[in-house]
Amino acid sequence: GIQVEQSPPDLILQEGANSTLRCNFSDSVNNLQWFHQNPWGQLINLFYIPSGTKQNGRLSATTVATERYSLLYISSSQTTDSGVYFCAVEPSFGNEKLTFGTGTRLTIIP
Amino acid sequence: NAGVTQTPKFRVLKTGQSMTLLCAQDMNHEYMYWYRQDPGMGLRLIHYSVGEGTTAKGEVPDGYNVSRLKKQNFLLGLESAAPSQTSVYFCASSYPWTGGSTDTQYFGPGTRLTVL
Numbered sequence: 282g283i284q285v286e287q288s289p290p291d292l293i294l295q296e297g298a299n300s301t302l303r304c305n306f307s308d309s310v311n312n313l314q315w316f317h318q319n320p321w322g323q324l325i326n327l328f329y330i331p332s333g334t335k336q337n338g339r340l341s342a343t344t345v346a347t348e349r350y351s352l353l354y355i356s357s358s359q360t361t362d363s364g365v366y367f368c369a370v371e372p373s374f375g376n377e378k379l380t381f382g383t384g385t386r387l388t389i390i391p
Numbered sequence: 392n393a394g395v396t397q398t399p400k401f402r403v404l405k406t407g408q409s410m411t412l413l414c415a416q417d418m419n420h421e422y423m424y425w426y427r428q429d430p431g432m433g434l435r436l437i438h439y440s441v442g443e444g445t446t447a448k449g450e451v452p453d454g455y456n457v458s459r460l461k462k463q464n465f466l467l468g469l470e471s472a473a474p475s476q477t478s479v480y481f482c483a484s485s486y487p488w489t490g491g492s493t494d495t496q497y498f499g500p501g502t503r504l505t506v507l
Contacts, residue, residue: 282450285433314495314496316498322479322500322501323498323500323501324481324483324498324501325498326495326496326497326498329495367433367434369433369434369496378424378436378439378449379436379496380436380450381433381434381435382433383431383432383433384433
């Protein structure tokens with residue numbers, strides 16, 4: 282099946298810093314999503330972004346489908362950004378199922 | 392709208408006991424999913440359903456059964472619980488894939504299950 286790799290696995294930053302999280306995938310995709318799992322375990326969808334660039338406040342994401350990677354940018358980090366960020370993809374052969382990466386754990390220090 | 396809800400939130404079982412986790416959604420989604428999340432890992436798909444009365448196996452289906460008798464509900468059953476099934480279980484729902492922004496999955500709050 283499709284492979285999803287996220288880097289870095291852990292990231293510790295001071296409040297106010299910027300960060301870039303990366304997601305590499307092994308096959309072409311129909312669907313790519315970024316999720317944030319907060320420290321209480323709740324999973325929140327951040328972006329649906331199989332290609333192109335989107336922005337939502339301090340967060341933005343870019344997927345370069347031809348090169349099989351996606352980037353999540355967080356600017357001016359806040360402590361509430363802490364948690365685990367997951368990338369999930371559905372391959373283009375369309376099995377209606379998302380495959381998740383193992384996540385990047387982000388810790389923002391006040 | 393309540394979104395996706397899961398019952399119960401926590402449960403402790405002894406090896407060999409059975410239980411059913413309930414997932415309910417009020418967004419009229421066709422698709423529903425059950426995942427498990429183990430420490431340090433992403434979510435792995437157990438079973439999923441693309442409509443009322445249908446179910447299909449995901450990546451890690453062994454030891455679990457599911458049913459989708461009503462569109463809004465998706466049940467996950469453990470017939471004989473094992474310690475290896477200690478995990479956090481998430482339910483999700485979505486519309487069918489259209490190639491657009493509605494293809495997002497919405498997740499419930501999770502059920503933390505411990506099997507002793």
